[in-house]
Amino acid sequence: MSMQLATLRDLSVLYRSGSTTRTALASVDLDILAGERLAIIGESGSGKSTLALALAGLLPDNAERSGQIAWPGLGRPPVPGGDIGFVFQDPGSSHNPVLSIGEQIAEVARRHLGIGWRAAYARALDLLARVRIPQPKAALAAYAHELSGGQRQRVAIASAIAAGPRLLIADEPTSALDMVVQAEIVALLDELVRADGMTLLFITHDIALASGFADRLAVFRDARLVEAGASADVLARPQNAYTRHLIGSHIDLATPPLIVGPTR
Amino acid sequence: MSAELLTATGVSKTFASKARRVAALDNASVSVARGETLGLVGPSGSGKSTLARILLRLVEPDAGRIDFDGVDLLALNGEALRTTRKRIQMVFQDPLAAFNPRATVASALADPLRIHGLVERRQRPAAIAALLQRVGLDPGLASRAIHEISGGQRQRVAIARALATRPDLIVLDEAVSALDVSVRGRILELLVELQREEGIAYVFVSHDLAVVRAIAHTIAIMDAGTIVETGPTPDVVANPQSATGRALVAAVPRLVVGKSD
Amino acid sequence: MSLLRRILGTPEGAAGALILCVLVLAALLAPVLFPADPLSIVGPALVPPFTDPALPLGTDRLGRDVLAELMHGAGTSLAVGIAAAAMAMIAGSLVGTLAGLAGGLVDEALMRVVDAFQIVPSFLLALAFVSVTGASLPVVITAIALGAWTGPARLARAEVLSIRERDYVAAARVLGMRPLEIAFREVLPNALPPVMALSSVIVAISVLTEAALSFLGLGDPNIVTWGSMIAEGRNVLRSAPFLSILPGLALMLTVLGVYLFSEGLADALARRRSRA
Numbered sequence: 001m002s003m004q005l006a007t008l009r010d011l012s013v014l015y016r017s018g019s020t021t022r023t024a025l026a027s028v029d030l031d032i033l034a035g036e037r038l039a040i041i042g043e044s045g046s047g048k049s050t051l052a053l054a055l056a057g058l059l060p061d062n063a064e065r066s067g068q069i070a071w072p073g074l075g076r077p078p079v080p081g082g083d084i085g086f087v088f089q090d091p092g093s094s095h096n097p098v099l100s101i102g103e104q105i106a107e108v109a110r111r112h113l114g115i116g117w118r119a120a121y122a123r124a125l126d127l128l129a130r131v132r133i134p135q136p137k138a139a140l141a142a143y144a145h146e147l148s149g150g151q152r153q154r155v156a157i158a159s160a161i162a163a164g165p166r167l168l169i170a171d172e173p174t175s176a177l178d179m180v181v182q183a184e185i186v187a188l189l190d191e192l193v194r195a196d197g198m199t200l201l202f203i204t205h206d207i208a209l210a211s212g213f214a215d216r217l218a219v220f221r222d223a224r225l226v227e228a229g230a231s232a233d234v235l236a237r238p239q240n241a242y243t244r245h246l247i248g249s250h251i252d253l254a255t256p257p258l259i260v261g262p263t264r
Numbered sequence: 265m266s267a268e269l270l271t272a273t274g275v276s277k278t279f280a281s282k283a284r285r286v287a288a289l290d291n292a293s294v295s296v297a298r299g300e301t302l303g304l305v306g307p308s309g310s311g312k313s314t315l316a317r318i319l320l321r322l323v324e325p326d327a328g329r330i331d332f333d334g335v336d337l338l339a340l341n342g343e344a345l346r347t348t349r350k351r352i353q354m355v356f357q358d359p360l361a362a363f364n365p366r367a368t369v370a371s372a373l374a375d376p377l378r379i380h381g382l383v384e385r386r387q388r389p390a391a392i393a394a395l396l397q398r399v400g401l402d403p404g405l406a407s408r409a410i411h412e413i414s415g416g417q418r419q420r421v422a423i424a425r426a427l428a429t430r431p432d433l434i435v436l437d438e439a440v441s442a443l444d445v446s447v448r449g450r451i452l453e454l455l456v457e458l459q460r461e462e463g464i465a466y467v468f469v470s471h472d473l474a475v476v477r478a479i480a481h482t483i484a485i486m487d488a489g490t491i492v493e494t495g496p497t498p499d500v501v502a503n504p505q506s507a508t509g510r511a512l513v514a515a516v517p518r519l520v521v522g523k524s525d
Numbered sequence: 526m527s528l529l530r531r532i533l534g535t536p537e538g539a540a541g542a543l544i545l546c547v548l549v550l551a552a553l554l555a556p557v558l559f560p561a562d563p564l565s566i567v568g569p570a571l572v573p574p575f576t577d578p579a580l581p582l583g584t585d586r587l588g589r590d591v592l593a594e595l596m597h598g599a600g601t602s603l604a605v606g607i608a609a610a611a612m613a614m615i616a617g618s619l620v621g622t623l624a625g626l627a628g629g630l631v632d633e634a635l636m637r638v639v640d641a642f643q644i645v646p647s648f649l650l651a652l653a654f655v656s657v658t659g660a661s662l663p664v665v666i667t668a669i670a671l672g673a674w675t676g677p678a679r680l681a682r683a684e685v686l687s688i689r690e691r692d693y694v695a696a697a698r699v700l701g702m703r704p705l706e707i708a709f710r711e712v713l714p715n716a717l718p719p720v721m722a723l724s725s726v727i728v729a730i731s732v733l734t735e736a737a738l739s740f741l742g743l744g745d746p747n748i749v750t751w752g753s754m755i756a757e758g759r760n761v762l763r764s765a766p767f768l769s770i771l772p773g774l775a776l777m778l779t780v781l782g783v784y785l786f787s788e789g790l791a792d793a794l795a796r797r798r799s800r801a
Contacts, residue, residue, distance in 0.1 A: 043444040178308040178471035179515040208517035235521045249446045252474045252518050258456045349701040361692040376700050
């Protein structure tokens, strides 16, 4: 069995505001294996984003966390940015609008790798080329608003991996992008993770998208983990009714259309 | 009476700001058959949303002609336009943003009934209840605030609002993209059922070819403001002639049960 | 009135509401407790406060009851403050909404008018207006509003420019709603919350401007206001400072109450928006 990078035991997250309490995660037991590509599948309200935030230590102040997150693969608590990279869903708001993207990527490298600005900028240039930004040298000086959504997400990935983290968490990184760009970004993530030996945690609502590259799937519903296992197993022999429902709801080019053909 | 309900010819639109000119639409032509669905597919920035908004006269084109059931749509103004609006309606991508934040389900559905004087005030609650049932919602939802109900329910209310004036054509701009996967299928089924029963034509705008294929009779593929390919859905999907078409087909995630690594 | 309950839920809102209630109570009780004209002479001059139980806060230079003047003045200050703020906000919201929706030349023209009013310091504007038109309560209220309407106008216009692009406004157009109806049903009610948050600041400024105008002798001479009381007390500041200090404290308390209440209002509105 592969070594565990992180283990979650009985993890629960509650949000309290005033008199109302909302359970975002309830008693989650999950292992994240080193070097694997794990997809967290869920619809809205499933708790998938909360899981990502809890792992990265990004939960808001009014969240109450109970249970344990252990990091046997690191042997110590993770350093955000250094051990864990995070790619957010909205490419529009995850970049500082007044700093050049070169500076934002370089800052991550400088802070966590202890290198100087010159070396950090060189690394940023290298990363921009790896994420296939056209004209990376010019892009170093560009600002986020000058780039398209897909390009911004590539830059976000570059920032996330700048310090060579062990774990890359991508929280619905393609949900705000169109299908064609989505396919490119997912392929890019898959390639980078394999080349660098990172562990990938990919949060999505699209089980088919995940099936294309994930080693394991974990299905969440209403704050609970309902099924987890190797992708092939979960998709071929889903144990849980909700998983079967998700698989059944998927629409692709092989699904029978709902209409009869055109009349002309 | 021609089989084509709406024909748009040579529509062009350029957005000019102080910094640059963006050609959102360049000589685009499409047509929609009565009671059928035209799928307008393309990557983001292809101009499909702009074309949709031009069909609804939300944006004025720089050039082109739109023929709607024998009427020159772009020449209408004032009361004539308002009357014609009953026949062309829209469903937006974000069901929450499509309603006044202060609206209730009842007030949102009452708007079209009131604006066009379709139903007297006393009969409105009954008409609203009928509309809600038509889209598969419990009439008791009428008193709820829009922001209190679920995303799927909201989109059904949006569809009910579009149906209120008994339109001939509904434009749906990424109408299921913001919904949960398990809700999408049901909304699409509802749309198809309504089309079968009421004979409403749809222009279904999306970047997801799979969704469009499920309900569109004809597909028009757009890229960079132009229509690069048109044809019956099965043909376009099975045998895309354009590079964009091929890219869109390739981009649809497929359920890979046995992963080849 | 769940909004009111939410405001009262915050400590600032509750404190502010309490202070404002005390002031409103004082204003309402004034004609009950002191039915006579507060400007009438009731005792010897310059009686210090807390010495005579019949005259709890003493008397001024002419022998008028300070407490009576204070309580009657409360009504005036609050009435002028609220009326001027209401006028400024209504005028400002309408102009701002019109400019935001119309766009083009109408927007440009209206914004230049707003610029013109903003360039002149608001107090001087009020001063000039009252001097020219003559001092009476409606004039004072209008004068204050003339200086205060530009803030709401700009704020309303900014909100409207943003709301104009939202899907629900497009939806209203697609439904066939007439432009005026869109303006008043869809746009204006949703543009108001930030302007409402500004309202308390405007009330506070109005109260102070009114006091300043009265202090300079430009207020309505037939009614008692805190500003005129301070002006009266200026001449005997060394020997009877309480004549200026007491109305000054009252003004400070009013402004404090208004600000605290507005904090509570802003908090309550922000929470409602984040829930929706």
